[in-house]
Amino acid sequence: MPPPRGARPMNREDLKKNPISMKLVKRLLSYLTGKYKILLGIVFICIIVASVTSVLGNMFIKNLIDDYIDPLLTRATISGRDAVDFSSLLTWIRIVAVLFGFGVIANLFQGQIMLVISQNVLQNVRDDMFKHMQTLPISYFDTHSHGDVMSHYTNDVDTLRQMISQSFPSMVSSAITIIATLVGMIVTCWQLTIMVLLGTFAMIFFMGKIGGKSATYFVKQQASLGDVNGYIEEMVNGQKVVKVFTYEDRAKDAFDKKNGELCENATKANIFANILMPIMGNIGNVLYVLVAFVGGFLAIQCGVKAITVGVIASFLQLTKAFVMPVSQVSQQMNAIIMAMAGAGRIFKLMDEKSETDEGYVTLVHCKKNGEELTEVSEEEALAHKHSKDYVWAWKHPHGDGTLTYKEVSGDVRLFDVDFSYDGKKQVLYDVSLFAKPGQKIAFVGATGAGKTTITNLINRFYDIADGKIRYDDININKIKKADLRHSLGIVLQETNLFTGSVMDNIRYGNLKATDEECIEAAKLANAHDFISKLPQGYDTVLTANGAELSQGQRQLIAIARAAVADPPVMILDEATSSIDTRTEAIVQRGMDALMENRTVFVIAHRLSTVQNSKAIMVLENGHIIERGDHESLIAEKGKYYQLYTGAFELE
Amino acid sequence: MIKRLLKSVREYKRSSLLAPILVSCEVVMEVLMPLLMSKLIDNGIEKSDMGYVWKMGVLLLVCMFASMAFGALSGKEAAKASAGFAKNLRHDMFHNLQNFSFSNIDKFKTSSIITRLTTDVTNVQNAYQMVIRIAVRAPIMLIFAMCASFYINAKVALILLGIAPVLMIGLVLIFRYAHPIFVRMFKKFDLMNNVVQENVRGIRVVKSFVREDHEIEKFTSVSKSIRDDSVKAERALNFNGPLMMASIYSAMLLISWVGARLVVNKDMTTGELSSMFSYTMQILMSLMMVSMIIVMIVISRASAERISEILNEQPDITNPENPVMEVKDGSIDFNDVFFSYSKKKEKSCLSDIDLHIKSGETVGIIGGTGSGKSSFVQLIPRLYDVTDGSVKVGGVDVREYDLNVIRDNVAMVLQKNVLFSGTIKENLRWGNPNATDEEMIHACKIAQADSFISAFPDGYDTYIEQGGTNVSGGQKQRLCIARALLKNPKILILDDSTSAVDTATDAQIQKGFAEYIPGTTKLIIAQRISSVEHADKIIVIDNGKINAVGTHEELLANNEIYKEVYESQKKGGDQ
Secondary structure: OOOOOOOOOOOHHHHHHOOOOHHHHHHHHHHHHHHHHHHHHHHHHHHHHHHHHHHHHHHHHHHHHHHHHHHHHHHHHHHOHHHOOOHHHHHHHHHHHHHHHHHHHHHHHHHHHHHHHHHHHHHHHHHHHHHHHHHOOHHHHHHOOHHHHHHHHHHHHHHHHHHHHHHHHHHHHHHHHHHHHHHHHHHHOHHHHHHHHHHHHHHHHHHHHHHHHHHHHHHHHHHHHHHHHHHHHHHHHOHHHHHHOOOHHHHHHHHHHHHHHHHHHHHHHHHHHHHHHHHHHHHHHHHHHHHHHHHHHHHHOOOOOOOOHHHHHHHHHHHHHHHHHHHHHHHHHHHHHHHHHHHHHHHHHHHOOOOOOOOOEEEEEEEEEOOEEEEOOHHHHHHOOOOOOEEEEEEEEOOOOOEEEEEOOOOEEEEEEEEEOOOOOEEEEEEEEEEOOOOEEEEEEOOOOOHHHHHHHHOOOOOOOEEEEEEOOEEHHHEOHHHHHHOEEEEEOOOOOOOEEHHHHHHOOOOOOOHHHHHHHHHHOOOHHHHHHOOOHHHOEEOOOOOOOOHHHHHHHHHHHHHHHOOOEEEEEOOOOOOOHHHHHHHHHHHHHHHOOOEEEEEOOOHHHOOOOOEEEEEEOOEEEEEEOHHHHHHHOOHHHHHHHOOOOOO | OHHHHHHHHHHHHHHHHHHHHHHHHHHHHHHHHHHHHHHHHHHHHOOOOHHHHHHHHHHHHHHHHHHHHHHHHHHHHHHHHHHHHHHHHHHHHHHHHHHOOHHHHHHOOHHHHHHHHHHHHHHHHHHHHHHHHHHHHHHHHHHHHHHHHHHHOHHHHHHHHHHHHHHHHHHHHHHHHHHHHHHHHHHHHHHHHHHHHHHHHOHHHHHHOOOHHHHHHHHHHHHHHHHHHHHHHHHHHOOHHHHHHHHHHHHHHHHHHHHHHHHHOOOOOHHHHHHHHHHHHHHHHHHHHHHHHHHHHHHHHHHHHHHHHHHHOOOOOOOOOOOEOOOOOOOEEEEEEEEOOOOOOOOOOEEEEEEEEOOOOEEEEEOOOOOOHHHHHHOOOOOOOOOEEEEEEOOEEHHHEOHHHHHHHEEEEOOOOOOOOEEHHHHHOOOOOOOOHHHHHHHHHHOOOHHHHHHOOOHHHOEEOHHHOOOOHHHHHHHHHHHHHOOOOOEEEEEOOOOOOOHHHHHHHHHHHHHHOOOOEEEEEOOOHHHHOOOOEEEEEEOOEEEEEEOHHHHHHHOHHHHHHHHHHHHHOOO
16 A cells, blocks of 8 residues: 555656666665665565565476376376375475465565665655755755655655565565576476567567557656646636636636546556556466467377476466566566656755855854953853843854954945856845944845845855955854854745744744743734734644734744844844735834844835835845935935835836 | 546446446456366366367467457556546536635635645546456456356365455455554655745745754654654555465465365366466455455545535535626625625624715725725625625626626726736736737726836737746736726726835826726725825725725824824835
8 A cells, every 4th residue: 555645657858867877776775785784685585585485386286286186196096095195295285384384474574674674765865855955055945946846755755665665675576586487487398488488578578569658648648737737726826816807618618628638648648558467467378378288289299298287287377477577577667767767856956065164153152251252151151141241252263273252243244245146147246335233224126136135145045256245354154154144033025934833933033942032022023912812822833834824923923033033133034015004013113122232134115114224225236226324315316215205116 | 425426427437337347358258267278288188189279279369369358448448437537527626616706715725726636636537447447357356266166166165265254354454454554644744745845935944043953853753753654554564465475375275185185086177276276366366456446445535535525515606597687887885794704603804884886986995904805895796795785786786697797897906916827918818808909908008017018029929927927016916907907897996906016107007097997986905095095085994894984185184094004104105
């Protein structure tokens, strides 16, 4: 009962993109062989035992008839029924029973061990993938669709599961069975063996033919399935628009057309897949009959003595036993190709370059003694967190071996910063700005002007191409990324909450915060009132990105989350733009409280929120075209003035 | 539920019946084969009668080709039937979906509707194909093979009859044990997907709070619990193989012991004995199949349930029996209207709305998020039905109009608006499929969209990506307005539709309305005071009730809320 995770059928595109290379196979095997060499050895032995027993099982009938029944029959005819002694048969049956018992036990063990190995490998693959994903730069997430990333964890891992827990053992056991059966067949009767081999080749040939046809149509089916699903998605998402425009009938017609096409391709693809089995099975049967026929012919007409009834009977079984793994192998081939493609995609993610971090300046707790800073343990700092003597400081080891401490104050300066996301299209030109501790700096400009880009450079989501950014007079490239980001709080326009209680979500800003501190932060953000009114208050569990809450409420939680982190520098990226103006006024009060005594970078849609900034930067096409405070910019009568008076559209 | 789904088989009934019939024929052939084989061995080879061997051999080959033909044909019919069934299911779901009212749509999440129409249908399709092929094949094979073995020798057949139930019970027990674990495991998969999704979407939050390790911990713990459950479930399932093997082996050994005596006693021939072994395989294999099918059906049952939910959903709003086919004018009357989204009238979304709008008036609507503005206007084109009271358009209750007639006459630009993949022209034609180029350009000029469209290299043939991602928010809104204008409506409703448009352009649009469609009643919901200040009257909605109605000046003088909103915007200027 494999989970129906909807593994995508293979298509040629995948193959083209991910040719099965030995490197890939090796890498995949390294997951298997790494920790599980001994277990794999045991599995291998079990597979051999089980396969050999099953071959023995097929020889069983020949032995039974030739070695026991025929002699007994002869005996009975000669000396009468009463003279027949069945004890030797019984002994033999007992021996075979023991052998069979071994086979069953080997089979059981093989399955049990293999499933543990495969599940462990899958867990390792998933975990490695996720761990690596967490180290990837933001640009990776910008350039890969979420659906694609998700499918690595579901579809691709699932193809691996199929391969490791099913295809791999079945390939090994098929191979062993094929070899053992072949030996058995040759030993039993080489003439018939040749015939069976010829038949098998014919079978493989047909299988390839039909399989190829089927694959072609599966690709087509996949394409029209994508088409239909895309249409469904678009129409369902726009269902209300459909209603408003009474577009229902036209939507139905368009859908029916696509749906019909899908049906046609699906039918064809499935026909070929469906007829494969009966045709293969019956070619096996034809072989079966031919064996009986030719065997009989050889025995009777040519008087080949070696061919007895027992030989024929057991050869019939051997033929079946030979044909079955052959068709199994070819069926598994598809799964293996798919798994390889999946593994290719997984490894591609794992090979994506991680964010580089050569920073060596770290963020530490310090005790202030006049001008002097001494590093203290986290426990000590936590114990005195309300004391003004305990502060955050940058620990800066220098090239000459000396170590300096500098209190974190939130002074951020950009010098002639140029930036381009892709190395081709420049998005920032020569941006310079100084934000002194406690100042509020605002960015205003059209979408794509580069506002968000600047903030992304400050927390090093992206690294600058040219120019310098200094934080408390330290080049930010020298600061460890994690520590740099710890010192920056951020509230984004698009709120992302996590599944968990409201309290957990606020605590996300500072995992060590107590409940009281979280509530304190919520109060600061003006979120406490509505949270208290929720059915379970702070324990209310949020799911699906806080779908139970309104946009404004989610934003307030995000603000509380940033507040509990209590960073010296805050970045507010269009934090209130999707809230109506009256609600915004409430949120704004929370924000104002948050902004106090911090260096703040604000990106805003509504100019009302940035008016009281120390400096407002008006950006256009990556250039700062105007800068100054509200009054001076209004007096300038430039772009800001136009925006302010509504003569120009922001988006 | 199953019955409801099966209604969608329709024209594929023939294929759905042919497939199992053909499969049965295939099975008969397959069961005949060992029988003929035993004859061939006993009467042909044993007695060195080559003539008999020929005769039986040919007969066997005939059987085989017949079996192949039946098998291939049934495969073909099954493919036709299942693909067709899936097509009809999608068709029925999609068509019913189109008849859903807004409240029906609200009941299902968008993503869940999409899953139902895609993944769930595929699951059911696979299960259906399985059922009409193998679910018939396995039991028939079981019965025929059993009959054949009884025909050959009842004593030996009794052994099979004894072992089969043991195997069956074993398999059932295994699945009964594993199934709940699998269900739990699927839920954990959803959990894992959720963690991944939240991380991919919220990666900026994760990184800026430096919570990578925290997330990794979260993920690995889910990942581990999936592993643990998978191991548990599969551990149980892995008893299948050995159980099967043990059954086959014990059957073989028992048969040889009993068979040997029978053969010696001349109660059975060697050929018959060897065919008994074939039947053993056939019977036990088909038992295995039966249990697999049960699993398939159980798994796809959840999908079937979800599909039938969509199929069974009755549209809340349907056409009246003798619908009014013409809307006289654009007057709107709300008479003591109450409205709530859920049938339980606990919390009214709108209450006590009594309002009369003359044809051709321009009405502004102001109110905070969640105050009920959108609900208010959505009652006019009957996107929802009132809970109490009545809404009249052109003097006639909206519930008496033909649905298409009222909606064609009331054009609405939704707040959460959508453009569809296709050219700008194709999108505009949503408003009027027969619109000429001139009409389209005219509408776009009123909506202040013509200038930016003309600036595109491909002009009106510019391709809009799905969701309209390649035009800016303001451009999208203006295109949506133009699309609505093309309907030539008696009433035009803009639900916060110019929020991303700058005030100057907004004013141009308003001017265009006044100039070109003076006879159309215009309802404008806005956040911005400047969008509504020139309206004939402005309605302030608060908490589902009409707080005040008046002109800009009147409200500014007398209404607290309006004043507050005005102040909050005045402070920072518009935009």
